[in-house]
Amino acid sequence: MTNDGLMARWEAMLRIRRAEEAVAGMVESGEARCPCHLYIGQEAVAVGVCAALQGEDTVWGGHRSHGHYLAKGGSLEAMFAEILGRESGCSSGRGGSMHLVSEENGILGTVPIVGATVPLAVGAAMAYKMRGERHVAVSFFGDGTIEEGSVHESLNLAALYRLPVIFICENNLYASHMHWRERRVWDNFDRAGVFHGISCERADGNDVSAVSEAAGRAVGRARTGDGPSWIECRTFRWRGHVGASFDLDVGVKRRGELSEWLNRDPVARVERELAVRGVADLGERSAAIDREVAEALERARRGATPAGSRVLEAVYAEARCAH
Ligand SMILES: Cc1ncc(C[n+]2csc(CCOP(=O)(O)OP(=O)(O)O)c2C)c(N)n1
Ligand SMILES: [Mg+2]
Known part of the structure; x- marks a missing residue:
């Protein structure tokens, strides 16, 4: 990867990190009134995958999707405004942190129902195939989603029709507070799609280059009609399941694991490289990103809240209905 390419990925990850830290502050102060699931620690996945996509490709996410929205080009200000319930939010302030959308950037929706956007992404891919469009649909979801029945139905359909x-x-490793074990x-x-005939691989989810290479292979298969791919990106969320704390306060024995994963910080890894x-x-770039985030938040704060009647x-x- 070129130095410019690596710099662009570092900037995208740092922007997500700083935005998430700002959201953590808003949660702690009570300014954010909707539940917020922070993505800190997982930035390399969103950035690595979106780096392999084109503007018209579409992404779908779940409850922990600030990073997916920003990596695909969503506006920082519209995301903060959404979290603050402002009219200028990306869902007009009606959805909050878990309902992010930006059609012009190919972010067709994030939904907190675990697994809900997996069939939606498959439906979008079916539409691309039927219309002869070369777009690719991507569904981001957590390890807990593998336990939802609709996911396996979707995998089978996607494989059968070789959908992009x-x-x-x-x-x-965790779904809420339960370890996968x-x-x-x-x-x-890493083999969840094998039974359905889907090409599967595992990528180091804290290595943005490994993720974008795996995503690049998957995009290649999708665009050439070779059908769906499944990529397990193993990573770790630093903060608690929801909110700004570190989960050490809810009886989950994550202390050892957390310090181990802090050493695998995906942002610091690129800085070293x-x-x-x-x-x-x-x-200088880091300071510019700090300013960009702070200014976007200030503009979002100035937005109006919807009138009660609306x-x-x-x-x-x-x-x-006509009648
Ligand atoms: C269908 C459904 N069941 C349960 C929940 C409650 N819930 C919200 S997030 C979550 C855990 C999801 O874990 P995972 O998919 O691993 O994502 P992560 O939070 O780790 O990013 C659960 C059970 C839900 N939102 N939807
Ligand atoms: Mg999980």
């Missing part, structure tokens, strides 16, 4: 869809299983017999997250390559001081607008579909 990529399944990104972000295995952060309490939920499964085998560590076979850039230093080895002799890329000049990152301090809060249900754009929440339910309008009836289109």
Whole structure:
């Protein structure tokens, strides 16, 4: 990868990290009133996958999707505004942290129902195939999603029709507060699609280059009609399941694991590589990202909240029945 390519990935990861730290502050101060599931520690997955996509390709996510939204080009200000319930939010302030959307950037939706966007991504891929479009649909989801029945139905359909869809299983080892060993017999997250005839691999989810190479192979298969791919990206969330704390307060024995994964920080890893390559001081770019995040948050704060009489607008579909 070129130095410029690596710099671009580092910047994208750092922007997510700083935005998430700002959200953590908003949660702690009570300014953010919706539940927020932070992505800190997993940035290399969103950035690595989105680096392999084109603008028209679409992504879908779940409850922990700030990183997917930002990596695919979603606006920082519209995300902060959404979390703060402002009209200028990407879902007009009606959805909050778990309902991020930006059609113009190919972010067709994030939904907190675990597994819900897996069939939606398959449906989008089916539409691309039927219309003869060369787009790719990507579904991001956690290791807990593998336990949802609709996921396996979707995998079978995607394989059978050789659909241009990529399944990104972000295995952060926990679903809420349950380690995968309490939920499964085998560590076979990297082979979940094999039974359905889907090409599967595991990538180091804390290595942005490894993730983008695996995603690049999957995109290649999708665009040439070779059908779906499944990539398990093994990683770790630093913060608690929801909110800003580190989970050490809820009786989950993550202390040893957390310190081990802090040493595998995906952002610091790229910084080390850039230093080895002799890329000049990152301090200036880092300060510019800090400013970008702070300014976006300030603009979001200035946005109006919906009037009480209008809060249900754009929440339910309008009836289109003629009579
Ligand atoms: C269908 C459904 N069941 C249960 C929940 C409650 N729930 C929200 S997040 C979550 C855990 C998800 O774990 P995982 O898929 O590993 O994602 P992570 O939080 O680790 O990113 C659960 C059980 C839900 N939102 N939807
Ligand atoms: Mg998980």
